[in-house]
Amino acid sequence: MTDAAHTPPEETYSYLGPAGTFTEAALKQVPDAAGKHWRSVNNVGEALADVTSGRSVAAMIAIENSVEGGVSATQDALATVPGLRIIGEYLVPVNFVLVARPGTALGDVRIVNAHPVAYAQSRGWLERELPDHGHIPATSNVQAAASLFEGSQADAAVAPPGITEHLDLEVLARDIGDNPNAVTRFVLVSRSRILAEPTGADKTSLIVELPDDEPGSLLAMLEQFSTRGVNLSLLESRPIGDALGRYRFVVDLDGHIADERVADALLGLRRTSPNVIFLGSYPRADRREVSYHSRxxxxIFIEARDWLRGLLSGEPD
Structure with a gap:
């Protein structure tokens, strides 16, 4: 990747930095980003601001973790920042190492610096191996390690496995994550309105508000999918923030907007919801083909529309 000071926006990709983060590992999976300028930012808001302002062509952000669930900061930002589309998703296995300044032994560790998510995912190991440790939150996994050289009170840090490629640190313990199968899902976000062609192994992301806070509202929303054979791979609620009891739903569904069953479900949502935000249709990271019943x-949808059109036009049976 390049690091030119005046790289044009169409050659720039933003990501949560600094170098060595899991977000950078996700960006490394994007073929179009190879050889381009990667702009390190401090948070999701800054990454998306780069995109909306035209400073970057796209931004890589974390949206879901297999252990912690949805990333609320990302979900809320996508709901409130207009003009964004998800153009791809990428999976990164997540594990951690415990690192310290050279000369530090595991028995010397009293305080650990760690990003809150990383701390939650390695807390079992830390409490078992360092039962009396204290925790100082960090803004990122790499910053947790870098702070050891910046006057931090911490003796060690929870960091990504490749941290020693960037910082002169010793690894005190490896594979300290409590779940060896943990995976974080990242999405590449841009302003592009060009839809990827359907592949048969696609995902569509939406944010949907319920019309009313009354019995059956959520069921009515879910029926738009179930009656059309559309499977949901993610359904999470987030408060809208204007009043208690008001929620929006973050939805990932199997399929592409070009699929008739998905398009018909979106039409149903549009009729029943005051606000439907289409975030994009894109290939699944696992490339697993979407399966559904032949009905x-x-x-089937095309034939039904043709049948109705014939009735309205008076065509003979």
């Missing part, structure tokens, strides 16, 4: 094939 929801595109041809």
């Amino acid at each position: 929801y094939d595109d041809e």
Whole structure:
């Protein structure tokens, strides 16, 4: 990747830095980003501001973790920042090492610096191996390690496995994550309105508000998907913030907006919800083909529309 000071926006990608973060590992999976300028930012808001202002062509942000669930800061930002589209998703296995300044032994560690999410995912190991330790929160996994050289009171830090490629630190323990199968899902966000062609292994992301806080509202929303054979891979609620009891729903569904069953479900949502935000249709990171019952094939929806059109135009049976 380049690091030119005056790289044009179409050659710039933003990511949560500094170098060595899991977000950078996700960006390394993007073929179009290879050889381009990668702009390190401090948080999701700054990354998305780069995109909306035109400073960057796209930004890589974390949206979901297999252990912690959805990343609320990302979900809320996508709901409130207009003009954004998800153009791809990427999976990064997540594990951690405990690092310290050279000469530090595990028995010397009393205080640990760690990003809150990393701390939550390694807390079992830390409490078992360092039962009397204290915790200082960090803004990122790499910053937790870098702070050891910046006058931090911490003796050690929870960091990504590749941290020693960037900082002169000793690894006190490896694989300290409590869940060896932990994975974080990242999405590449841009302002592009060009939809990726359907592949048969696609995902569509939406944010949907309920019309009323009354019995059956959530069921009515879910029925738009279930009656069309559309599977949901993510459904999380987030407070809208204007009043108690008012929620929006973050939805990932299997399929592409070009699929008839998905398009029909979106039409149903649009009729029943005061606000539907389409965040994009894009290939699944795992490339797993979407399966559904044959009664929801595109041809079934097309035939039904043709039948109705014939009735309205008076065509003979």
